[in-house]
Amino acid sequence: MDTKLAFQQLKQGLSQQIIGQEHLVDRLLIALLADGHLLVEGAPGLAKTRAIKCLSEGIEADFHRIQFTPDxxxxxxxxxxxxxxxxxSFNFQQGPIFHNLVLADEINRAPAKVQSALLEAMAERQVSVGRVTYPLPELFMVMATQNPIEQEGTYPLPEAQLDRFLMHV
Structure with missing residues (x-):
């Protein structure tokens, strides 16, 4: 099967599973093809989690959701x-960032230190723990969701982190 046909089938499959969110599906696929990350802001119930789960199934990639909280x-x-x-001895136990597609849910609820750890992963495609650096998978994409800043318990994303996102939807 050629690449164009496979991509069209992927888009069609996503559109059938995520009804009424063509803009989100398009942006998700653009981010995937451009090897970038996506920041999505919106109310609950807009199929954000479902979208990235369906994408991971469609391309047979590992998916993990991380719920960001203040603690x-x-x-x-x-x-x-x-x-x-x-x-x-000490053995490294990989965290959830080592999956292909990562949903960083409510990213702006986490403190700056946690956001920094995600920033390194997004920018460098690696994770440093102690004095050792571990590479992330070749296919690695973060789709982050955030709450509006005016909501209580949110931390504004630093400019350096906002720059790591290919698109803001």
Whole structure:
């Protein structure tokens, strides 16, 4: 099957599963093709989670949703070193950022340290834990959702992070 036909079938399949959100489907596919990240702002119920889940199924990629909260830690995203008492060593346990498609849900509810961990992953396509840097998968895309800034309990995204998004929908 040629690439154009496969892409058309993917778009058609997404449009059938995400009804009434053609703009979101188009932007999601543009971000995928351009190897970029997408920031989506909107009310609950607009099929944002469903859209990226359907995309991951359509391209047979790993998907993970991270719910951003005020008590989230950077290691909750990146992973952490786990001590193995049997041999006295540390083994790295990958966090959810190591999936192909990541939904960063309500990204502006997390504190700046957590947003910084995501920023490195988005900009450098790598994660640093301790003194070691781990590469992310070749196919890596973040679709972040955010609440309007005027809502209580939100942190404004820094300009450096906003620059990492290809589009804001």
């Amino acid at each position: 989230l830690l950077p290691s909750d995203i990146t992973g952490t070193e786990i001590f193995r008492p049997e041999d006295g």
